[in-house]
Amino acid sequence: MATYDTQVLLQHLNDKWHGVKCPLCQADKWNVSDNVFELRQFNQGNMIIGGVPIVPVIPVTCSNCGNTVLVNALMTKAITPPTNKEA
Ligand SMILES: [Zn+2]
Secondary structure, eight states: OOSSOHHHHHHHHHHHHTTOOOTTTOOOOEEEOSSOEEEEOOOTTOOOOSSSOEEEEEEEEETTTOOEEEEEHHHHTSSOOOOOTTO
8 A cells, every 4th residue: 555646656657757768777667666755854964853854755666677766756746745834
Protein backbone atom coordinates (compact mmCIF):
# COMPACT_ATOMS: atom_id res chain seq x y z
CA MET A 1 0.00 0.00 0.00
CA ALA A 2 1.61 3.20 -1.16
CA THR A 3 1.62 6.29 1.02
CA TYR A 4 0.73 8.53 -1.91
CA ASP A 5 -1.45 8.42 -5.03
CA THR A 6 0.52 6.07 -7.31
CA GLN A 7 -1.88 6.54 -10.22
CA VAL A 8 -1.18 10.28 -10.22
CA LEU A 9 2.56 9.63 -10.17
CA LEU A 10 2.41 7.09 -12.99
CA GLN A 11 0.31 9.47 -15.09
CA HIS A 12 2.82 12.25 -14.40
CA LEU A 13 5.74 10.03 -15.48
CA ASN A 14 3.89 8.95 -18.62
CA ASP A 15 3.17 12.58 -19.50
CA LYS A 16 6.66 13.91 -18.79
CA TRP A 17 9.08 11.05 -19.38
CA HIS A 18 7.46 9.60 -22.51
CA GLY A 19 8.85 6.12 -21.83
CA VAL A 20 12.43 7.33 -21.42
CA LYS A 21 15.14 4.71 -20.95
CA CYS A 22 17.65 4.67 -18.13
CA PRO A 23 20.43 7.10 -19.15
CA LEU A 24 23.08 4.81 -17.62
CA CYS A 25 22.20 1.34 -18.93
CA GLN A 26 19.49 2.01 -21.55
CA ALA A 27 17.04 -0.39 -19.89
CA ASP A 28 13.41 0.71 -20.03
CA LYS A 29 11.94 -0.75 -16.87
CA TRP A 30 11.50 1.52 -13.86
CA ASN A 31 10.16 0.74 -10.39
CA VAL A 32 8.51 3.41 -8.28
CA SER A 33 8.82 3.39 -4.50
CA ASP A 34 5.71 2.84 -2.38
CA ASN A 35 6.82 5.60 -0.06
CA VAL A 36 7.61 9.28 -0.16
CA PHE A 37 10.97 10.25 1.35
CA GLU A 38 12.31 13.66 2.21
CA LEU A 39 15.44 15.66 1.61
CA ARG A 40 16.20 17.76 4.64
CA GLN A 41 18.32 20.91 4.64
CA PHE A 42 21.83 20.21 5.91
CA ASN A 43 22.51 21.93 9.20
CA GLN A 44 26.11 21.15 10.14
CA GLY A 45 25.09 17.68 11.25
CA ASN A 46 22.53 18.94 13.77
CA MET A 47 19.02 17.52 13.43
CA ILE A 48 16.42 20.25 13.57
CA ILE A 49 12.77 19.22 13.70
CA GLY A 50 10.48 21.70 11.99
CA GLY A 51 11.23 25.10 10.54
CA VAL A 52 13.69 23.86 7.93
CA PRO A 53 12.92 23.34 4.25
CA ILE A 54 12.11 19.77 3.25
CA VAL A 55 11.81 18.41 -0.27
CA PRO A 56 9.48 15.38 -0.55
CA VAL A 57 10.78 12.94 -3.14
CA ILE A 58 9.64 9.65 -4.65
CA PRO A 59 12.51 7.36 -5.74
CA VAL A 60 12.14 5.86 -9.22
CA THR A 61 14.69 3.09 -9.70
CA CYS A 62 15.98 1.40 -12.83
CA SER A 63 15.25 -2.30 -12.34
CA ASN A 64 18.39 -3.27 -14.28
CA CYS A 65 21.23 -1.17 -12.85
CA GLY A 66 19.69 0.49 -9.80
CA ASN A 67 20.11 4.04 -11.01
CA THR A 68 17.66 6.03 -8.88
CA VAL A 69 15.92 9.23 -9.89
CA LEU A 70 14.33 11.33 -7.15
CA VAL A 71 11.12 12.92 -8.38
CA ASN A 72 9.73 15.89 -6.44
CA ALA A 73 6.45 14.55 -5.02
CA LEU A 74 4.82 17.98 -4.88
CA MET A 75 5.39 18.63 -8.59
CA THR A 76 3.76 15.31 -9.48
CA LYS A 77 0.69 16.27 -7.39
CA ALA A 78 0.77 12.72 -5.99
CA ILE A 79 0.72 14.23 -2.51
CA THR A 80 -1.12 17.24 -1.21
CA PRO A 81 1.05 20.16 -0.09
CA PRO A 82 1.33 20.55 3.69
CA THR A 83 -0.93 23.25 5.10
CA ASN A 84 1.05 23.68 8.31
CA LYS A 85 3.30 26.67 7.65
CA GLU A 86 5.53 25.68 10.59
CA ALA A 87 6.47 22.40 8.93
ZN1 LIG B 1 19.75 1.49 -15.54
